[in-house]
Amino acid sequence: MDATKRPLRIPPQFGVYAEKHNLFEMFRKLIEDLLTHKPEDPLEFLQEQLKRDNNDVPAIIVQGPTASGKTTIAKLICSSSRTAYISKDTLLADDVSSLAAEAKQCLQNNQPVPTDLWVKMIEARLKLYDCVKKGWVMDGFPETREQALALQAVGISAKHYIVLEAPDTVLIERQMGKRIDPETKEIYHTTFDFPSNPDVESRLVEPPEGCSEAATAERLMRWHRYSAGLQRCFEKYKKSINADQPKADVFAQVLTFLKVKTRSLAPHTPRIILLGPTGSGKGVQAALLASKYNLVNVSSGQLVKEAVSSQSKSGEAMRPYVERGMLVPDNLMVKLLDDRLSQVDCTTRGWVLRGFPRTREQAENLSTCGHEPNRVFFLDVPNDSVYERLTLRSLDVVTGQRFHSLYNPPRTVEIKERGVQQPSDAEEEVHQRLSAFYAYAEEIADFYEDAQHINADQDPHTVFECVESMLVNPTPRRLELDD
Numbered sequence: 001m002d003a004t005k006r007p008l009r010i011p012p013q014f015g016v017y018a019e020k021h022n023l024f025e026m027f028r029k030l031i032e033d034l035l036t037h038k039p040e041d042p043l044e045f046l047q048e049q050l051k052r053d054n055n056d057v058p059a060i061i062v063q064g065p066t067a068s069g070k071t072t073i074a075k076l077i078c079s080s081s082r083t084a085y086i087s088k089d090t091l092l093a094d095d096v097s098s099l100a101a102e103a104k105q106c107l108q109n110n111q112p113v114p115t116d117l118w119v120k121m122i123e124a125r126l127k128l129y130d131c132v133k134k135g136w137v138m139d140g141f142p143e144t145r146e147q148a149l150a151l152q153a154v155g156i157s158a159k160h161y162i163v164l165e166a167p168d169t170v171l172i173e174r175q176m177g178k179r180i181d182p183e184t185k186e187i188y189h190t191t192f193d194f195p196s197n198p199d200v201e202s203r204l205v206e207p208p209e210g211c212s213e214a215a216t217a218e219r220l221m222r223w224h225r226y227s228a229g230l231q232r233c234f235e236k237y238k239k240s241i242n243a244d245q246p247k248a249d250v251f252a253q254v255l256t257f258l259k260v261k262t263r264s265l266a267p268h269t270p271r272i273i274l275l276g277p278t279g280s281g282k283g284v285q286a287a288l289l290a291s292k293y294n295l296v297n298v299s300s301g302q303l304v305k306e307a308v309s310s311q312s313k314s315g316e317a318m319r320p321y322v323e324r325g326m327l328v329p330d331n332l333m334v335k336l337l338d339d340r341l342s343q344v345d346c347t348t349r350g351w352v353l354r355g356f357p358r359t360r361e362q363a364e365n366l367s368t369c370g371h372e373p374n375r376v377f378f379l380d381v382p383n384d385s386v387y388e389r390l391t392l393r394s395l396d397v398v399t400g401q402r403f404h405s406l407y408n409p410p411r412t413v414e415i416k417e418r419g420v421q422q423p424s425d426a427e428e429e430v431h432q433r434l435s436a437f438y439a440y441a442e443e444i445a446d447f448y449e450d451a452q453h454i455n456a457d458q459d460p461h462t463v464f465e466c467v468e469s470m471l472v473n474p475t476p477r478r479l480e481l482d483d
Contacts (some may be wrong), residue, residue, distance in 0.1 A: 276379030
């Protein structure tokens with residue numbers, strides 16, 4: 001398409017559709033799988049990968065020293081999210097697998113199971129239906145950096161890596177009271193979690209690894225020896241959680257972490273709407289976002305001024321309303337924004353919009369045109385701070401500089417005397433604008449359910465850091481958990 005012959009417009013629905021169906025992430029994953037597996041027939045391989053339809057299933061590793069509770073937490077995750085549970089014991093318990101038989105033979109000969117054999121066993125397990133369709137949770141493996149790199153070399157990596165940590169003294173105390181039900185494999189503790197059923201109590205035994213302080217200390221030394229290198233392999237997906245607290249509290253923190261999607265390298269075009277009362281700093285934040293991320297800074301008020309000054313058809317239709325100080329009708333505003341947001345720079349670079357929408361109806365009309373934001377931020381500021389920010393401002397009529405009697409006072413008495421307050425900063429005008437915003441704030445918040453609220457009553461750069469963190473990281477997802 002030749003943009004010099006006619007204005008080039010890319011329908012905004014294209015980007016919204018691609019993002020809604022995770023097309024960019026799907027392409028990224030397919031390319032990653034191709035480079036990892038290097039199949040003989042790439043097309044056939046891609047077809048098989050697409051049939052799996054498992055880009056969003058959980059892939060979780062729970063790791064930690066002995067007695068940290070990793071098995072308990074891993075099983076709780078599996079129970080609540082209906083994912084497959086994988087551990088060294090479950091891999092060895094497969095009576096059908098020849099790989100498991102080979103691994104058990106190594107253990108019977110008092111030899112360690114080779115890393116490549118563990119990897120082959122895990123590869124075979126992850127190809128089964130439950131892992132492919134529902135996802136998996138791996139308990140306590142890999143144990144070393146070598147094993148982690150071997151898994152990653154064949155394309156096996158976690159989306160979430162959880163490390164449970166506790167002081168060694170706590171872990172030794174836990175291990176000494178640890179007991180296992182040999183029939184159900186459930187874990188109990190003589191002090192903290194003793195079974196109420198006498199039958200279960202009668203058949204409890206010590207774990208195979210033993211409960212002595214010396215044996216536990218040796219396993220802790222091994223963990224400390226390998227944990228630093230191991231965790232570096234999963235640094236981008238890691239969350240360390242203090243395990244020296246009640247099981248329910250640990251699990252709650254784990255679930256909170258699992259709701260956070262890991263940051264993707266797939267292309268992402270920001271479409272941002274900044275909402276907030278007058279004086280909340282929308283203009284400052286929009287300018288900072290546009291400067292750092294090369295976004296198009298779109299102000300509804302500025303667009304109206306440009307349209308009127310250019311004497312365009314839409315501008316002439318808006319002129320009577322602007323001259324009378326009235327709000328421009330919604331149909332004219334939506335048409336003006338549709339034209340601007342559909343231009344190539346907005347479609348390819350992304351945009352940050354402020355000053356619109358002001359009502360739920362305007363938000364619905366904007367969405368109908370295909371301009372759906374992927375980030376909406378409410379900049380929350382108390383009314384007292386708004387009055388302080390706006391009513392104490394003054395303008396130097398000679399230089400055009402803005403001053404504030406508290407934060408940026410005039411440097412000389414002469415500048416102070418010639419400073420004037422703009423009519424829009426009068427207390428009555430500010431009050432009217434605040435009332436207009438809060439009249440529709442609740443219904444707009446209901447429309448944009450995933451909007452993020454930010455405390456904007458602080459330094460602008462601190463506010464920007466909050467906005468930026470919510471922009472570059474994926475929005476939290478809702479986990480499907482059993483009751």
